[in-house]
Amino acid sequence: MNTHTLHVRPIDDLIEHDTSTEEPNCLCGPTVKPVKQDDGSMGWLIVHASLDGRELV
Ligand SMILES: [Zn+2]
Incomplete structure (x- = not known):
């Protein structure tokens, strides 16, 4: 797969x-x-962090 x-x-x-x-x-x-894709198969989502802490705001 x-x-x-x-x-x-x-x-x-x-x-x-x-x-x-x-x-x-x-x-x-x-x-x-893990993410389910449109075709039903599984994929991976790699979420990068911002080093300036933006995602904490
Ligand atoms: Zn990164």
């Missing part, structure tokens, strides 16, 4: 986020969530 990995990252963040791999090995320590 195909799995897909999507990256969600803050725009214009202070650091470069590594969205080139299917592993959550970015500097920011991303959160990985």
Whole structure:
């Protein structure tokens, strides 16, 4: 079964986020969530954190 990995990252963040791999090995320590896709298969959503704390606001 195909799995897909999507990256969600803050725009214009202070650091470069590594969205080139299917592993959550970015500097920011991303959160990985399973997501069900439109075709019913499961994928992974890699949610990158912004280092300036924007998501806490
Ligand atoms: Zn990141």
